[in-house]
Amino acid sequence: MSSTQNQAPETGTARVKRGMAEQLKGGVIMDVVNAEQAKIAEDAGAVAVMALERVPADIRKDGGVARMSDPNMIEEIIEAVSIPVMAKSRIGHFVEAQVLQSLGVDYIDESEVLTPADEVNHSDKFAFTTPFVCGATNLGEALRRIAEGAAMIRSKGEAGTGNVVEAVRHLRQIKNEIARLRGYDNNELYAAAKDLRAPYELVKEVAELGKLPVVLFSAGGVATPADAALMRQLGAEGVFVGSGIFKSGDPAKRAAAIVKATTFYDDPKIIADASRNLGEAMVGINCDTLPETERYANRGW
Amino acid sequence: MTDAPVIGVLALQGDVREHLIALAAADAVARPVRRPEELAEIDGLVIPGGESTTISKLAVLFGVLEPLRERVRGGLPVYGTCAGLILLADKILDPRSGQETIGGIDMIVRRNAFGRQNESFEAAVDIKGVDGDPVEGVFIRAPWVESVGARTEVLAEHEGHIVAVRQGNALATSFHPELTGDHRVHSLFVDMVRANRAPESL
Numbered sequence: 001m002s003s004t005q006n007q008a009p010e011t012g013t014a015r016v017k018r019g020m021a022e023q024l025k026g027g028v029i030m031d032v033v034n035a036e037q038a039k040i041a042e043d044a045g046a047v048a049v050m051a052l053e054r055v056p057a058d059i060r061k062d063g064g065v066a067r068m069s070d071p072n073m074i075e076e077i078i079e080a081v082s083i084p085v086m087a088k089s090r091i092g093h094f095v096e097a098q099v100l101q102s103l104g105v106d107y108i109d110e111s112e113v114l115t116p117a118d119e120v121n122h123s124d125k126f127a128f129t130t131p132f133v134c135g136a137t138n139l140g141e142a143l144r145r146i147a148e149g150a151a152m153i154r155s156k157g158e159a160g161t162g163n164v165v166e167a168v169r170h171l172r173q174i175k176n177e178i179a180r181l182r183g184y185d186n187n188e189l190y191a192a193a194k195d196l197r198a199p200y201e202l203v204k205e206v207a208e209l210g211k212l213p214v215v216l217f218s219a220g221g222v223a224t225p226a227d228a229a230l231m232r233q234l235g236a237e238g239v240f241v242g243s244g245i246f247k248s249g250d251p252a253k254r255a256a257a258i259v260k261a262t263t264f265y266d267d268p269k270i271i272a273d274a275s276r277n278l279g280e281a282m283v284g285i286n287c288d289t290l291p292e293t294e295r296y297a298n299r300g301w
Numbered sequence: 302m303t304d305a306p307v308i309g310v311l312a313l314q315g316d317v318r319e320h321l322i323a324l325a326a327a328d329a330v331a332r333p334v335r336r337p338e339e340l341a342e343i344d345g346l347v348i349p350g351g352e353s354t355t356i357s358k359l360a361v362l363f364g365v366l367e368p369l370r371e372r373v374r375g376g377l378p379v380y381g382t383c384a385g386l387i388l389l390a391d392k393i394l395d396p397r398s399g400q401e402t403i404g405g406i407d408m409i410v411r412r413n414a415f416g417r418q419n420e421s422f423e424a425a426v427d428i429k430g431v432d433g434d435p436v437e438g439v440f441i442r443a444p445w446v447e448s449v450g451a452r453t454e455v456l457a458e459h460e461g462h463i464v465a466v467r468q469g470n471a472l473a474t475s476f477h478p479e480l481t482g483d484h485r486v487h488s489l490f491v492d493m494v495r496a497n498r499a500p501e502s503l
Contacts, residue, residue: 008424010422010424016423016439019439022350023350023352023441023442024352025351026315042354042397046355082397082412083354106418106419129419130419259355260362263313263314264363
């Protein structure tokens, strides 16, 4: 179309939002709470950092309402590193998202780790130039977020536990539901869309592609190199690591080790080498002892 | 075709899958490569988009940086997009401490020159050597080429900034044709790989 030749460059398109996430694939995105940690993460080979005030393990410990981080802290982190910087808004708190966009973050995570601001609605993500990543525990939830404009999905897991079991559950759930759709004929896709509570067009697209139309990462509970490699082998295109790094004994070493294992996720010898002498992992929480009200994965609808 | 060239995509990190699809559509046999020994088996190499600092660190860490330099110096056809363009530059204007490149194109690049993600954009780009309509340029936190040496040919500019170059067997673009479904730039590269292979296979 030669008519495009004279058009002004266009920002905030679906292609640049989703395409940005494509560039992160195969990588590790690390939670950091200050510029110093951000540099450690960058030096270890992180593809991006998530700027937040407290890692999920501390949010759990401290209790209270968890909100968007201080703009000063986010700006310091943007200044400190050259890799992309993400930051979290509360679910449905579109003003926090507007603030994050004005700060120039590269991605907004509308996150269940923070205390939800709206118990019915998520933010309209099409209203932003900055792309959004959202959590999901199953395919229907992922597609509802994409329908609202999310340009990247992460399986939720259970943040701040250091326990990978929920991450595995949610990723398997999403993958299994995609595989099931692949086997449906066209007649069945309408009812499937109804069951998934997701738009028919998206359901049909997933059935044809055999994958989500956006990048799928895994999050919530990855604490070791083997955990990261496990999520990759299960089909995650990359991993978020939150408390697992900076709540461990030797963050720089563990961060680099998780990056290695994420790249060579199908090579047990490299994962073994990466796993040697890492010092203490974060202590971790058994998810079956977590009361329902403290399960972050239940937040979001 | 039995004589389809084998083209690797450096699979340390980034949008590897999209390049594999684009290369296959342009009639090449495409495969991911991560290890030094895998480099020996390819006729050409794509360095994908991704995070240039991350890819460069992983390349050092896993011992592929030197083998890559050797093969590129030896004339292996290479094509880099975005982060890949940075990795093919002889010089980065504003490198992170210790950030290394493979080199191969006599140029100086500026990382994230077009801005952060909020400034990422799409625009039509006319590329020398690509017939027909302009390609849809997808620029994501994209670099530009600040200056080129005498042996480097400028193939495209956007608003006065160099965004596509070629030097001998090395091709690089600031933008991501692999994200558009238009495979003409990949076809251009596959032709370069075929031309390079032709004399010895006769």
